Amino acid sequence: MKAKNEHYHGSGKRIWILLLFLLPCQLYAQNTITVKGTVSDVKDGTTLVGVSIKEKGTSNVVSTDTKGGYSLKVKNAAAVLVFSYIGYQSQEIALNGRASLNAMLSVESTGLDEVVVVGYGTQKRGEVTSSIATVKAEDFTKGTVRDAGQLIQGKVAGLRITTPSGDPAGSTQINLRGLNSINGTSEPLILIDGIPGSLNTVAPEDIEAIDVLKDGSAAAIYGTRATGGVILITTRKNPTGSKSTIEYTNYANIQKIAKKPEMLTADDYRRLNSQGAKYTDYGGSTNWLDEILQNPVSQNHNLSIFGGNSTTNFSGSVNYRDWEGIFLRTGQKRLTVRAALNHSMFDDKLKTNITVINRSITSSQGGADGYAYRQAIIRNPTDHIYNDNGKWQERDIYFYDNPLSRINEATNDARLRQTRISGSLDYRPVKDLSLKLLASNIQNNNLYGNSTTFEHVNTTKSKLNGTASRSTDSGNENLVEFTANYTKSIGLHNFSVLGGYSWQDAVSENFYAYNFDFPTDAYSYNNLQTGAGLKAGKADMTSDKSKWQLAGFFSRLTYNWNEKYLFMASIRREGSSKFGANYHWGSFPAASVGWRVTKEDFMQHIPEISDLKLRAGYGVTGTIANNPYQSQTSYKYDYGEGAFIDGKWVPGFVPARNFNPDLRWEKKKEYNAGLDFGLFKNRITGSLDYYSRTVEDLIYNFSVPMPPYLTNSMLINAGTMKNSGFEALINVKAIDSKLLKWNSSITYSTNKNKLVNLSNDKFDVTVGFFDAGYTGEPIQTNTHRVRVGGPIGQFFVLKSVGVDDNGKWLVENKDGKVIPISESTADDRQYYGNGIPKYLLGWNNSFKIKNFDLEVNVRGAFGHDVLNMQRMYYENPVNKAYNALKTSYDPKYGKTLNNDLVYVSDYIEKGDYIKIDNVTLGYTFPDQLIKGIKNLRIYVSALNLFTITKYKGLDPEAVSYSGDFTFAPGIENRDAYPTTKTFTTGLSVSF
Structure with a gap:
């Protein structure tokens, strides 16, 4: 019995021990x-x-x-x-x-928590203390757009974007806050995912957002590249890191010339001849402009792919564009392929990216250029296209060619290739520290070929017996950047510290060869050596190579206390090989502060104000000369002379440029004060900015004495320019209901500038003014004058006040007296009007009614003038060999004009305009309509639809303000490729 009990008690203990052991497991299993x-x-x-x-x-x-x-x-x-x-x-x-x-x-929130791209990083919108504008993809211009510039046209205050040409190979012109340089560029620095590029580097469909760094405090971290501002383009990526999606968009469009010049017709010629006009009547009836125009149909296709997972994901796109021009034999085909691969390792501590963008652009067209357009305008409408032998009808008249001959008997081929490879490593050894290495290589390889046949005027009139040329240019550009960013929050104190190094170098090469007098024109440009011009020593051949380097060290500190009091400071130390030996390096500091007023306790009782932030900043940026070697002595070959170089007489070389070790960057100092606001729970948001810029050490080409200098001109830093303006942006959610949504935004900006001085005491040089712009033949005079103490963009012209009984112009002399134009001198010219708009306006509206969406974008420019070259050359029938505008016989000042072609103020007109620029109507089908298909949308769109203006020319916006026209703005050139209206239909869908 005892043994039994012992056995029982022993077993019981074991059971209880087992139950105690299993109890936690049972409890865990239950929970x-x-x-x-x-x-x-x-x-x-x-x-x-x-x-x-x-x-x-x-x-x-x-x-x-x-x-x-x-x-x-x-x-x-x-x-x-x-x-x-x-x-x-x-x-x-x-x-x-x-x-x-x-x-x-839900996709990450917008508003004050929205992430804004800044120099070498990002910030929350609410913490930004500089003037930065952001435009997201949903707010881009819809329909046919040329490049990234047109996507944000009229949507950023202070950013002037125009499309002055209908050329399918053309691009937009862009300028931020006015002019800031004489010999450098005033165009913004364009960065695509941190890599330098251009507005058409990526297809517009491949862009996710565009951020514009407008003021000096934001842009200073980019040093000498940033005086014109910085535009940061962010391409589309797989935001989720995994969602597999295929998206396809396409459109087709038709174009037509926006406005035709109203020239005299053959019937007009004969009517005027009956009244004694004495035009030559060749017996025909030809509308020459219509003969060189076509009805272009263009297309665009874009395929985007996103996929992968949270560890490895990819995005890619293929864009094909085939655009025709309104002129015969003009067009361009473009293929852009982009692929990006992202991979993360070590629990997301190391993230890698590699991106490849390949662009291929081809065009094969005839001689349809601005000069052919001019010939179509001036050609006698009674003339014939062909002569009695079936050949092109030509006449022995100065600058009078058959435009169809020039177009059809010329070949102009271009093949442009660009490959961009970039990669990055982002390593986070600890939570708050990020180390990033970015490297890129950009290669350009372009090939051109041009030729004319035996039926071209080069042969039929100039006896060149066929012409041909071949040219190439190539470039290789490298970029390496290393950044370290540390971010930390300690209680209510939030700060980040950025440090980095940047290296950039570029090599460019080009080659050109030309020959003429060929035994046959069958080879086009592919057998240059057979031309007799080479043997006669009259062929042409040139080659060139250049290199430049840029290095920079930079750092930035941002700090905020409780997201209420904000501070940012940065500095960049940069060196450039483009400058003199004494000034290779410069420093570019910046600082800005902000105050989130709505974070204060006293603002909590004002619910109508959702957000209010005051900010102010200061920054220094620079502008470098466009070409390298400008500070160094150089020589050119001259067959008749020689030069003393390095202690030896070298025959055939002569000095071409003086040595200037003090050549340096143009330095822009900018102050900016701004206010960001939100009202009524952010139903109304916006920003106001005032800026003041001073550009010192302007680079100008002065005349210098010989000796002691080797040549009679020299690039010298001498001068100061000032620029100031006001900008406003207002966004309104006008209607926000389930049935109807209406969002509206208004942008407004004004700008004024002044050339303060152009002098340098060290070189003892001073210039009171310089002339710019040119009318061309036969008038041959400058159109603008920039004077010290005055604004840039002023026309300098004889002021016309009447016409005498003989049909001659009456002008005002320097003393204000009315005199015949024949008695005027150059001293009688005066400043008259300005080609730079004082005010820019944009009004953008988007509506959504159930599945329908409508966008209407309106732009305007005011307070400026335009030189109407069409009128200046063609509204005066003094030369009966050329056609004229129908208005040429209208009275001027009550008299009939009978004067040689001249540049007078009568041809300078008010250029104010309002454009209904883009109207797009779309419909999005319900997702469940077709299984597997989402976001199916169709739309129709019109671009450059209607212009309201009193300007008599073709388009007040068809003016250039860059390159040769930087200081001669406001000229509607007679040889410009006309602007167009574009009508588009398209669709987009995702799978």
Whole structure:
């Protein structure tokens, strides 16, 4: 019995021990549950792959699979799950005993928490203390656009973007806050994902957002490249890191000339001849302009692919564009391929990226250029296209060619290739520290060929017996940047420190060869050596090579206390090989402050003001000369002379440039004060900015004495320019209901400038003014004068006040007296009008009614003048060999004009205009309409639809303000490729 009891008690102990051991397991088993579900996009319901689902407060985490599903074991039924995904708002959801939980994630919030791209990094919108404008893809101009510039046309205050030409190979012109340089560029620095490029480097469909660094405090971190501002283009990526999507967009469009000049017709010639006009009547009736025009149909296709997972993901796009021009034999084909691969390792501590962009542009066209357009305008409408032998009808008249001959008997081929490869490593050894290495290589290889046949005027009139040329240019540009960024929050103190190094170098080469007098024109430009011009020593051949280097060290500190008091300071130390030996390096500091007024306690009782931030900044940027070697002595070959070089007499070389070791960058100092606001729960938002710029050490080509200098001109830093203006942006959610949404934005800006001086005491040089612009033959005079103490852009002209009884112009002399134009001198010219607009206006509207969307964009420019060259040359029938405008016989000052062609103020007109620039109507089909297809949208669009103006020319916006026209703005050139109206239909769809 005892043994039995002992056995019982022993067994009982073992059972109790086993129960005590199993009890925690049993309790754990009772509390542990498996949660299953899917995660999708709240907007379109697409499942998201690679979403992180974490049990809050633990290290227990899983990711969604390829179908967006997940399964997670949690410790208890009261657990809280945290859903996080790149590009989306994190979300916390309590289980509350549920074993099934689906989550819907929203794209990251906008507004004050919106991430803004700044120099070498990002900031929250609410923490930005500089003047920075951001335009997202949903706000881009819709329909046919040329490049990234047209996407934001009229949407950024102070940023002037125009499309002065209808040439399919043309691009937009862009200028931020006026002119800032004489011999350097005033164009902004364009960066595509941090790599220098141009507005057409990537297809517009491949752009996600565009940020514009407008003031000096934002741009100073880019040093000598940033005086014209900085435009940061962010390409589209896979924001979720995983969502597999295919997107396809296409459009087709037709174009027509925006406005034709109204020239005299053959019937007009004969009517005027009956009245004694004495025009030559060749017996025909030809509308020459219509003969060189065509009805172009163009197309664009874009395919984008996104895929992968949270560890490895990719994005890619293929864009094909085939655009025809309104002139015969003009057009361009462009293929752009972009691929980006991202991979993260070591628990996301190391992230890598490699991106490749390849662009291929080809055009094969005839001689349809501005000169052919001029010939179509001036050609006698009674003349014939062909002569009696079936050949092109030509006449022995000065500058009078058959435009169809020039177009059809010439070949102008171009093949442009660009390959851009970039890669980056982003390593985060600890939570708050990021180390990034970025490197890129850009290669350009371009080939051109030009020729004319035996039927071209080069042969039929100039006896050259065929011409041909071949040219190439290539470039190789490298960029290496290393940055370290440390971000930390300690209580209410938030700060980040950025430090970095940048190296950039570029080599460019070109070659050109020309020959003429060929035995046959069958070879075009492919057998240059057969031309007899080479043997006679009259062929032409040139080659060139140049190199420049740029290095910079930079740092930036940002700090805020409780996101209320904001501060930023940066400095860049930069060196450039383009400058003199004494000034290779310069420093470019910047600082800005901000005050989030709405964070203060006293603002909490004013609910109408949702946000109010005051900011102010100062920054220094620079402008470098366009070409390298400008500070160094150089020589050119001259067959008749020689030069003393390095102690030896070298025959055939003569000095071409003086040595200037003090040549340096133009330095821009800019102050900016701004205000950002939001009213009525941000139904109304906007910003106001005032800026003042002073550009010192302007680079100007002065005349210098010989000796002691080797040549009679020299690039010298001498001069100061001032620039100031005001900018405003207002966004309004005018209607925000389920049925109708209407968002409207207005941009307004004004700018004024002054050339303060052009002098240098060291070189003892002073210039009171310089002339710019040119009329061309036969008038041959400058159109503008920039004087010290005055604004840039002023026309300098004889002021016309009447016409005498003999039809001659009456002008005002320097003393204000009226005199015949024949008695005037150069001293009688005066300043009259200005080609730079004082005010720019943009008004952008988007409407959404159920599945319909409508966008209307309006732009305007005011307070400026335009020289109407069409009128100046063709509104005067003094030379009966050329055609004239129908208005040429209208009375001027009540008299009939009978004067030689001259440059007088009568041809300078007010250039104010308002353009209904873009109207787009679209319809988005319901997603469930076709299985597997989402976001199916069709649309129609019109570009450059209507212009309201009193200007009598073709288009008051068809003027150039860059290159040769930087200081001669406001000229509508007679040889310009006309602007066009574009009508587009297209679709977009994703799978």
